Amino acid sequence: MRVGIYARYSSDLQSAASIEDQVRVCRERIAREGWVLVETYADYAVSGGSMRARPGLQALMAAARAGEVDLVLAEALDRLSRDQEDIAGIFKRLTHGGVRLVTLSEGEISELHIGLKGTMNALYLKDLAQKTRRGLRGRVEAGMSGGGNSYGYRVVRRLLADGTPVKGEREIESAEAAVVQRIFREYTCGLSPRQIAARLNAEGIPGPRGGTWTPSTIHGSRQRRNGILNNEMYVGRLVWNRQRFAKDPDTGKRVSRLNPREEWVVTEVPALRLIDDDVFAKAQGQKARYAGWAGNKRQVKKRVFTGLVTCACCGGAMTTNRDRYYCAARRDRGTCKATHGIAVAELEGRVLDGLARLLVGNEAALAAFTEEFERELARLATERRTAGDAQRRQIVEVERGIARCMEFILSGDGAPGAVRGTLMELEARKSRLEAELRAATSGFPKVTIHPNLPDLYRRRVGALSELLADEATRAEAMEALRGLVTRIAVGPTETRGLCTVTIHGGLAGILAFCADPAKSAGSTEFLVAGAGFEPAAFRL
Known part of the structure; x- marks a missing residue:
């Protein structure tokens, strides 16, 4: 019986030794039963509420699908999952693959265990969440933190007379408090969040998380009431339960959702006040006045190269503002000295025209690529055949070992138990080799080059602009084009208003090879010039 052990502990507040303890007691059970341990799978500090973010469990399920284990052993059913849907799916898939599921607490798992224990584990999670929120609410109503901390304060750690730690107390951090007061003062005097962030970064003042300041850190979101200018803690008012988090059943990730205002818990904490009420009210009035100015000018059509354009000076992203790309680090943080920008239409035109002229007009390059x-x-087909031959030879050797073990048992020259462990290990190794052989020799479709590839290729490249302009084909054309490009770096030139455009990505490596195979080893970029673009302008 080939066994895979699974172990998990749920939070970083627990000890990693919990995994070792679970594995130890499972090994003892395996030794008593005479089973063979194939592999141990573990997830450290991961919740049992979802299986999608647990690599150890995913690897275990993959091994079960490949036929590498006959039995899965865990300390208890809740180590595999506390979610009813997930635990039912795990059991269903293991059963379909002929794999038994056994735990030390419940024994061999059946449909009855899945129904009863799955429900109990799910109720445990719900009850734990309710008790945790009740405890946090009590702390908030006492004026203490309900989790997290705001910029301008530090957490106070102290002990009561009996040694009990007091959690959640905060006090003002004078240096950060001065920055908060400065932000409100400069904003109410007419400076924008972008200008304030640039000033703070220029003076080397670290942001709330130790990095640079951004405009969003200062102005935040009106709906979620986050950001420096929205934080009511600065006027001595602690607001808790503005939002809740729920796990997306498809991705396993937490998603925030706003709670109704009547569910918010508000506690007065005058000792933590940093800003006067009139200053705070003035800042909120300015935010409300400017909030909807550009609402009808927001970009609704995704650009072809959105998210791929970077500044060649600092390496940061470039974002669009009124149909031009500018360095976001300069505009939002003031940390880059680049002054260049490029029109969206010019960038897209230069890239598309350059690719079309180079790829369509270069017969030798296309022939070399083909x-x-x-x-x-x-070469890949040869490698797969060679790997398969090696595995077949190993399988033959293992089968010979199995035959010798069987011959020894049938001859009656010794106790069969003496070779029982060896025989089981050989059988397990044979199963693994056969699974590897199947994986190595399958899933490799026959691929051939279409005889009219050059003509088809010219037509597709030449029609890129038309495909992008047509709404019916734009999404597909954009996806294909973006899949060839890793990033596009835009840099300044000595001539004001002109920029260099450098494309990085797998396509660039192919083009560089086609231009000059001897020079392009490892190259992944080429230069797209303006007028008069020639293949010699490759940056190799």
Whole structure:
């Protein structure tokens, strides 16, 4: 019986030794039963509420699908999952693959365990969440923190006379409090969040998380009431339960949702006040006045290269403002000295026109690519055949060992138990080798080059602009084009108003090879010039 052990502990507040304890008692059970341990799978500091973010459990399920284990052993059913849907799915998939599920607490798991224990574990999670929130609410109503901390304060750690720690107390951090007061003062005097962030970064003042300041850190969100200018803690008012978090059943990630205002818990904490009421009210009035100015000018159509354009000076992202790309680090943080920008239409036109002229007009490059592509396919096929031959030889050797063990048992020359462990290990190794052989020799479809590839290729490249302009085909064309480019770096030139555009990505490596195979080893970028673009402008 080939066994895979699974162990998990749920939070970083627990000891990692919990995994070792679970594995130890499972090993003892395996030794008593005479089973063979194939592999141990573990997840450290991961909640049992979802299986999608647990690599150890995912690896265990993959091993079960591949036929590498006959039985899964865990300390208890809640180590596998506390979610009813997940635990039912795990049991269903293991049963379908002929894999038994056994725990030390419940024994061999059946449908009855899945129904009863799955419900109990789910109720445990719900009850734990309710008790935790009740405790946090009590702390908030006492004027203490309900989790997290705001910029301008520090957490106070002290002990009562009996040694009991007091959690959640805060006090004003004078240096950070001065920055908060400065932000409100400069904002009410007419400076924008972008200008304030640039000033703070220029003076080397670290942001709330130790990095640089951004405009969003200062102005925040009106709906979620976050950001420096929205934080009511600065007027001595602690607000808790503005939002709640729920796990997305498809991704397993937490998603925030706003709570109704009547569910908010508000506690007065005058000792933590940093800002006067009139200053805070003035700041809120300015935010409300400017909030909807650009609402009808927001970009609703995604650009072809959105998220791929970077500044060649600092390496940061470039964002659009009125149909031009500018360095976001300069605009939002003031940490880059780059003054160059490029129109969206010009960038897209230069990239598309440059690719079209180079790719369509270079017959030798296309022929070289086709030849190299076929050569690479042949090389990969040879490698897979070679790997399969090696595994077949190992399987033959294992089968010989199994035959010798069987011959020894049937001859009656010794106790069969003496070779029982060896025989089981050989059988397990044979199963693994056969699974590896199946994986190595399957899933590799036959790929051939279309005889009219050059003509088809020219038509597709030449029609890129038309495909992007047509709303019916724009999304598909954008996806194909963006899949070839890792990033596009835009840099300044000595001539004001002109920029260099450098494309990085797998496509650039292919083009560089086609231009000059001898020079392009490892190259992944080329230069797209303006007028008069020639293949010699490759940056290799």
